[in-house]
Amino acid sequence: MLGAALTAVLLGTSLTAPASAGPGKQPPAQRLKWGDCAGSHVPELRCARVKVPLDHRKPQGRKIEVMISRLPATDQAKRRGVLLSARGGPGQHGGLYLPLDYADNMAPEARARYDLIGFDVRFLEQSTPITCGYPSEEPEGFWNRGAQSRAEFELHVVEARQYARDCQKHAGWALPHATLENIARDMDVIRTALGEKRISFLGADALGTVGAIYATLFPQRTDRFVLDNPLDPSKLWQQSRIERISLMEKGFDDFSAWIAARDDEFGLGTTAAQVERTVSDMWKDAPFHAGGREWTGDELVYYTILGVFFDAFAWPMAANLSAIRRGDEPPAPWPLYPGVRPGVSGVPVDNHTAVSTAYMCAESPWQTKTESYWRDLQKYTPLYPNFGVAAANVFPCAFWSYRKDNRVTVGGRHTPPALVLGATGNSIVPLSNARAVATALRGSRLVVENAHGHELYPFFGSACVQDRANRYLATGELPRADVRCPAPTQTG
CATH class of the missing domain: 3.40.50.1820 (Alpha/Beta hydrolase fold, catalytic domain)
Structure with a gap:
C-alpha cells in the first residue's frame, strides 16, 4: 500500500x-x-x-x-x-x-x-x-509495493519477477x-x-x-x-533505499508535529502521534471517494511525502490531506502521475516507470535471494512502520537479467x-x-x-x-x- x-x-x-x-x-x-x-x-x-x-x-x-x-x-x-x-x-x-x-x-x-x-x-x-509494455504509469513513475504480510510479499515477488521479464522482452536492447x-x-x-x-x-x-x-x-x-x-x-x-527509511520516518514525525500545532486549521490531531495515526489510517482505508474522485493509498502517501520533503509544501499538502479526509476536493492539487506535455507524441504510456526502474537495476547489483528481502521487511517494519514496508520490500531489480557494477x-x-x-x-x-x-x-x-x-x-x-x-x-x-x-x- x-x-x-x-x-x-x-x-x-x-x-x-x-x-x-x-x-x-x-x-x-x-x-x-x-x-x-x-x-x-x-x-x-x-x-x-x-x-x-x-x-x-x-x-x-x-x-x-x-x-x-x-x-x-x-x-x-x-x-x-x-x-x-x-x-x-x-x-x-x-x-x-x-x-x-x-x-x-x-x-x-x-x-x-x-x-x-x-x-x-x-x-x-x-x-x-x-517501454516495459504496461498500459499505464505507476504513481510518480516508480514501481514500488508495500508488504504488510507474508502473503502480500509473495504476491509482490511474482509481480516484480514478471515486471523484470516484461522489461527484458520489450527493452532488453537498452x-x-x-x-x-x-x-x-x-x-x-x-x-x-x-x-x-x-x-x-x-x-x-x-x-x-x-x-x-x-x-x-x-x-x-x-x-x-x-x-x-x-x-x-x-x-x-539498494543500500540508499534502506538508508532513507529512518530519514523519512523522522521527516514524517516533524511534519506531523507541524500539523498538530495547527489543529484548528487542519483538524488532523492535536499531537504528532494523533496526526500520524490519522494520516496512516487514511492510507490503509483507501481506496475511497472524496472530492468527486477515488483516492488510492499510494496517492495519499505521495501527498504526505511532498509535505515531509519540502518545508514550502507543508501547508498545501496538509490542507490537501485535511480536505480529502473531509470528503472535499483538495485545495492545492498536485500531479500524481507523470505525463508528457500536450503536443508531445511517441512516448510510451509507461515510459517513466520503465526508465526509473531500468536505471536503478543497471547501475549496481541487487540481492537476488527473495528471502533476504523478507528478512529486511521483518527487521525494518517494526522499527519504521510507516515506510519500512515499502523501502525494504522486494523490487524488480532482484530479477534483472543484466548484472554488473557500473x-x-x-x-x-x-x-x-x-x-x-x-x-x-x-x-x-x-x-x-x-x-x-x-x-x-x-x-x-x-x-x-x-x-x-x-x-x-x-x-x-x-x-x-x-x-x-x-x-x-x-x-x-x-x-x-x-x-x-x-x-x-x-x-x-
Whole structure:
C-alpha cells in the first residue's frame, strides 16, 4: 500500500572512478537542426536531436537520439557558455523544459551568462523512449509495493519477477546502457555538438551525481558545477533505499508535529502521534471517494511525502490531506502521475516507470535471494512502520537479467571543485551524501540549509543558498569555507 509513491524518494547514486575519460574516441561534430520544442509555447526555447552511441565503448556502433533544448543567454556580451541542467531520478519528467523554470528563478547576473540547456536523459520521453509494455504509469513513475504480510510479499515477488521479464522482452536492447555514467558521456557528446570547450552544470539528486561523474571523467571540460543534494555514488541503489527509511520516518514525525500545532486549521490531531495515526489510517482505508474522485493509498502517501520533503509544501499538502479526509476536493492539487506535455507524441504510456526502474537495476547489483528481502521487511517494519514496508520490500531489480557494477569512483587529483548543496532535514538524501561528494571533488564547498528541503537552487532554498549559488555561477567565486545557513522561516 505504501507503494509507488515512495520509490520516488528511494532513488540513490554511487560513484567509482575509471582511470581514463572514455571508452571511445571523441565523436565527430554534428550539425544540429534547431526547431520548435514540442509541448512549449515559448518561441525562444529551441530543440534539436543529438546522436549518441548506445554503447559508448563502441562509438561507431548503434546510435540513439537525445533531445536537447536551448534558451539563449540574456546578455550575449556577458555570455560565458552553456549551463546544462537536470534534476531528480533519471525517470523524472520535464528535463527538456527545465531552462524555462530556471530562467524564471535564477538571479539576472547568473542568468545573463549562460545559454540554458535542457535534455531528456537517454530512453526518457523524447530521447529514444523505452517501454516495459504496461498500459499505464505507476504513481510518480516508480514501481514500488508495500508488504504488510507474508502473503502480500509473495504476491509482490511474482509481480516484480514478471515486471523484470516484461522489461527484458520489450527493452532488453537498452537495459545494460541505462546508467548514470552513460548520461555523463552523453553530456560530453552534447558539449561537442554545441561547439563548446567546456560546460557548466546544475543538477539535483541522482542527476546531481551525474555532474560529479562528468567532472571525474572530463575534468578539463568542466566549468562551474552546482550539485544539489547529490547521491553518494558508493551507495547505489539498494543500500540508499534502506538508508532513507529512518530519514523519512523522522521527516514524517516533524511534519506531523507541524500539523498538530495547527489543529484548528487542519483538524488532523492535536499531537504528532494523533496526526500520524490519522494520516496512516487514511492510507490503509483507501481506496475511497472524496472530492468527486477515488483516492488510492499510494496517492495519499505521495501527498504526505511532498509535505515531509519540502518545508514550502507543508501547508498545501496538509490542507490537501485535511480536505480529502473531509470528503472535499483538495485545495492545492498536485500531479500524481507523470505525463508528457500536450503536443508531445511517441512516448510510451509507461515510459517513466520503465526508465526509473531500468536505471536503478543497471547501475549496481541487487540481492537476488527473495528471502533476504523478507528478512529486511521483518527487521525494518517494526522499527519504521510507516515506510519500512515499502523501502525494504522486494523490487524488480532482484530479477534483472543484466548484472554488473557500473558505478564510477568519483574524484581524483585533477578533478575540479564544485559548489555542493545539502540540507540537514533532507528526508530523501542524507546530508552525508552531499558531504561525501564534496569531499571527493577536492576543493569543493558545501553549503548546508538548516531545513527540510531537497532541490534547493533555484527553487526551495533560502536567500543564503540562493546568493551563494548565484554568485558562483555569475563570477566563479566559491565560498572561502563551507557554509551553514540559518533556518528559513516556514510558511503557514
